[in-house]
Amino acid sequence: MITQKAKYALRALSALAQSEAGEPMMISEIAAQQKIPKKFLEQILLDLKHQGIVISRRGKQGGYLLRKPANEITFGEILRVIDGPLAPLPCLSLTAYRRCDDCDGEQTCEIRHVFARVADATRKVLFSTTIADAVAQPEGAEVTRLMA
Amino acid sequence: MITQKAKYALRALSALAQSEAGEPMMISEIAAQQKIPKKFLEQILLDLKHQGIVISRRGKQGGYLLRKPANEITFGEILRVIDGPLAPLPCLSLTAYRRCDDCDGEQTCEIRHVFARVADATRKVLFSTTIADAVAQPEGAEVTRLMA
DNA sequence: TTTAATGTCTATAGAAATAGTAGAGTTACA
DNA sequence: TGTAACTCTACTATTTCTATAGACATTAAA
Numbered sequence: 001m002i003t004q005k006a007k008y009a010l011r012a013l014s015a016l017a018q019s020e021a022g023e024p025m026m027i028s029e030i031a032a033q034q035k036i037p038k039k040f041l042e043q044i045l046l047d048l049k050h051q052g053i054v055i056s057r058r059g060k061q062g063g064y065l066l067r068k069p070a071n072e073i074t075f076g077e078i079l080r081v082i083d084g085p086l087a088p089l090p091c092l093s094l095t096a097y098r099r100c101d102d103c104d105g106e107q108t109c110e111i112r113h114v115f116a117r118v119a120d121a122t123r124k125v126l127f128s129t130t131i132a133d134a135v136a137q138p139e140g141a142e143v144t145r146l147m148a
Numbered sequence: 149m150i151t152q153k154a155k156y157a158l159r160a161l162s163a164l165a166q167s168e169a170g171e172p173m174m175i176s177e178i179a180a181q182q183k184i185p186k187k188f189l190e191q192i193l194l195d196l197k198h199q200g201i202v203i204s205r206r207g208k209q210g211g212y213l214l215r216k217p218a219n220e221i222t223f224g225e226i227l228r229v230i231d232g233p234l235a236p237l238p239c240l241s242l243t244a245y246r247r248c249d250d251c252d253g254e255q256t257c258e259i260r261h262v263f264a265r266v267a268d269a270t271r272k273v274l275f276s277t278t279i280a281d282a283v284a285q286p287e288g289a290e291v292t293r294l295m296a
Numbered sequence: 297t298t299t300a301a302t303g304t305c306t307a308t309a310g311a312a313a314t315a316g317t318a319g320a321g322t323t324a325c326a
Numbered sequence: 327t328g329t330a331a332c333t334c335t336a337c338t339a340t341t342t343c344t345a346t347a348g349a350c351a352t353t354a355a356a
Contacts, residue, residue, distance in 0.1 A: 002236050004344065007259065011251075014258040027303075035250045040345055046304065059353025062302045075262055088150050102183045103159075110162040110282040111155065114223055114273070121269040125262070134258040152315065174331070188316055194333065207324030210331045 006082040008036045009044050013078065013131045016054065017070035024056070024063025044082070051081045070135065076126030086123065088115045154230040156184045157192050161226065161279045164202065165218035172204070172211025192230070199229045218283065224274030234271065236263045 011034045019025040027045060031038040045064055048054045055067045066073065080086055080095060087093035091100045092115055103109045159182045167173040175193060179186040193212055196202045203215045214221065228234055228243060238246035239254055240263055251257045 001233065001238070002263070003342090007237070007248075010259045026301095035252075037345065039347075042303075043305095043345090049304095056303060057353085058303045058351075060301050061354060062352085064303090075259075085149065089155070090149070100155075104183075111158045111223075114277050114282055115150070117277070118270050118273045121273055122266050125266045125269055129262050129265070134262055151313090176331090185316065187318080190332075191316090191334095197333095204332060205324085206322075206332045208330050209325060210323085212332090 002079060003083050005040075005044060006079055008034070008041060009048060009078055009082045010075065010131070010134070012036065012041060012045060013048070013053070013066065013070075013073060014135050016064060016066050017131045017135045022065070024061070024065050026063040029063070047082065048078075053078065053081070066131075069132070071130045071132035073131045074127045075129050075131075075134075076123060078131075079126060086126065087119050089119075092116055092119050150227060151231050153188075153192060154227055156182070156189060157196060157226055157230045158223065158279070158282070160184065160189060160193060161196070161201070161214065161218075161221060162283050164212060164214050165279045165283045170213070172209070172213050174211040178212070195230065196226075201226065201229070214279075217280070219278045219280035221279045222275045223277050223279075223282075224271060226279075227274060234274065235267045237267075240264055240267050 012030050015030045015034055016025055027042055028038055030036065030045075031041045036044075045054060045056070049056055049064075053067060053073065054064050056062065056064050076086060085093040085096040087096075089100065089112065090096070090098035091103075091106055091109075091112060099106075100109070103112075106112055160178050163178045163182055164173055175190055176186055178184065178193075179189045184192075193202060193204070197204055197212075201215060201221065202212050204210065204212050224234060233241040233244040235241035235244075237248065237260065238244070239248045239251075239257075239260060247254075248257070251260075254260055
């Protein structure tokens with residue numbers, strides 16, 4: 001399961017992607033629209049800002065904007081900065097590799113092969129799907145896809 | 149990330165799959181071979197027994213055995229009983245469905261579609277791979293596979 | 297120049313999950 | 327009948343998750 005925080009982050013970014021381009025969107029606006037606790041959302045957006053995903057304007061008329069076009073922000077990228085490593089095992093993480101100290105060797109580890117395939121499969125989806133894809137699928141998504 | 153407990157469970161089952169057929173294998177034996185804390189492993193095996201994955205013999209000369217052939221025990225099945233739902237979102241779980249009360253509707257949820265594809269992809273791997281597959285790949289797995 | 301609206305940052309806290317440990321009990325073989 | 331095994335329940339320490347609180351900094355507009 002992904003965390004609630006990651007879910008909020010993805011929904012907040014979706015909200016930004018659908019907001020008027022160039023116009024900052026306020027935390028309180030996003031919170032209300034997406035039913036996210038406001039103070040929690042503050043932290044999340046701050047994280048995303050520090051990670052270079054969004055930019056902000058302070059003071060009156062302030063708010064948040066996407067830093068890159070929505071079709072350049074992948075789900076994988078967001079999950080990684082919010083929830084940490086995507087890999088199912090520490091020894092399979094590209095960004096936070098850690099040896100399993102209770103297993104004898106990665107070549108002989110019985111379960112590593114299997115989860116390597118899981119990791120590949122999920123990465124394939126997560127890094128090929130962007131915030132733009134998400135907001136482009138309000139309903140009848142499959143149909144839209146097939147027709148495109 | 150899967151839990152340590154699930155990792156232990158899968159490794160314990162692998163050990164059983166490789167042990168002499170018909171001969172029960174002791175907890176302490178599995179624990180030593182796989183470097184799993186013994187008391188923790190007791191709990192795990194008990195869980196697996198209650199779930200019908202393994203059977204046990206008590207008393208002297210006791211131990212554990214697989215209840216089914218190793219090639220009928222899937223990774224997905226084990227992960228599910230040990231770690232709970234495999235789905236990345238509660239509203240995508242086949243076995244523990246729960247509505248997301250903070251999202252407006254599943255048809256319009258921006259992120260549900262995406263994670264549905266993630267769930268499909270991981271399920272495809274996890275339910276097509278068995279303990280037998282795991283133990284059959286000690287090294288040079290790719291080569292073996294291609295040759296088979 | 298003030299004021300009010302906005303984001304920034306750090307600290308705190310309750311609840312749940314994780315990863316074990318402890319110990320008393322039960323069973324069955326030798 | 328003893329002892330080597332599994333069984334079961336309870337407990338605990340640590341970490342993570344999901345927030346909440348409040349002081350601070352910045353900016354636009356009055």
